[in-house]
Amino acid sequence: MISTSLIDTAYTTIRQQILSCEYMPGSLLSIYKLAEELQMSRTPISNAIARLELEGLVVALKNRGVMVKEISSKEIIDMFEVTFAHQMYVLELVEHSDLYTFNMNELKNILDQQLKEKEQGSYFEYANLSLSFFRSFIATAKNNVMLQIMDAHRDKIVMTSVANYKLYPQQRYFSGAHYNGAIYEALLVENFQKARQLLNEWRQKTRERVMMSGSF
Structure with missing residues (x-):
């Protein structure tokens, strides 16, 4: 069972880094590297990314990782x-x-x-x-x-x-x-x-x- 608090922590942290443009629009993110940076397993990171994708802040790219969405x-x-x-x-x-x-x-x-x-x-x-x-x-x-x-x-x-x-x-x-x-x-x-x-x-x-x- 994944800890909800871990998912929330990952979501809040990554979201803040996206909005403050520590991760600039158009940049590629690696779930592996995010997990390493936040000292978590990949599972809560993946769940957090799924939430951010629903909000339109990131786009999952097949076999390429996750891209911070560029807003036209x-x-x-x-x-x-x-x-x-x-x-x-x-x-x-x-x-x-x-x-x-x-x-x-x-x-x-x-x-x-x-x-x-x-x-x-x-x-x-x-x-x-x-x-x-x-x-x-x-x-x-x-x-x-x-x-x-x-x-x-x-x-x-x-x-x-x-x-x-x-x-x-x-x-x-x-x-x-x-x-x-x-x-x-x-x-x-x-x-x-x-x-x-x-x-x-x-x-x-x-x-x-x-x-x-x-x-x-």
């Missing part, structure tokens, strides 16, 4: 388009109904932490917090399906963002915190038109960066 620019743009559409929808809800209100304290806490990670140069945490800001924003709608979609996209967006950060050191963008901060200030005074404008600007910049160099 088209897929990244599509995921961001869904996220922006949800954010615009949430703005409409809040503006026209008293039943929905942003958790401003949570948004502020996320923003403050993101700025701290920016100062420390921790891009992985910075990117994660940018997605946390989006998620808190969307959670205002109290729509679990929207949150499930956000969660399904999150890992791929973070992984691609960190990979591009490492691949293109001359194009290191930290504009997410700028826009998140400006959006927060607009929401604070209930200037929904300004928030829409900022979201549209950020959407356009994201599309341009992904299409031109893959960096965003």
Whole structure:
């Protein structure tokens, strides 16, 4: 019987290394080497890899090992388009109904932490917090399906963002915190038109960066 805790440990460790791009997209992984590194048998490693494949983070290649999946620019743009559409929808809800209100304290806490990670140069945490800001924003709608979609996209967006950060050191963008901060200030005074404008600007910049160099 395989220990569930061993599988969970292998899964969590390998997943973290993929998302932080210690294993870059397109790189080949060996179950034998992973087992050696984590000091486990191959069985829990194989189970962990199967979970990661279901999540779309790796692809098993027959007789070649496991490849960290490369996410296409088209897929990244599509995921961001869904996220922006949800954010615009949430703005409409809040503006026209008293039943929905942003958790401003949570948004502020996320923003403050993101700025701290920016100062420390921790891009992985910075990117994660940018997605946390989006998620808190969307959670205002109290729509679990929207949150499930956000969660399904999150890992791929973070992984691609960190990979591009490492691949293109001359194009290191930290504009997410700028826009998140400006959006927060607009929401604070209930200037929904300004928030829409900022979201549209950020959407356009994201599309341009992904299409031109893959960096965003």
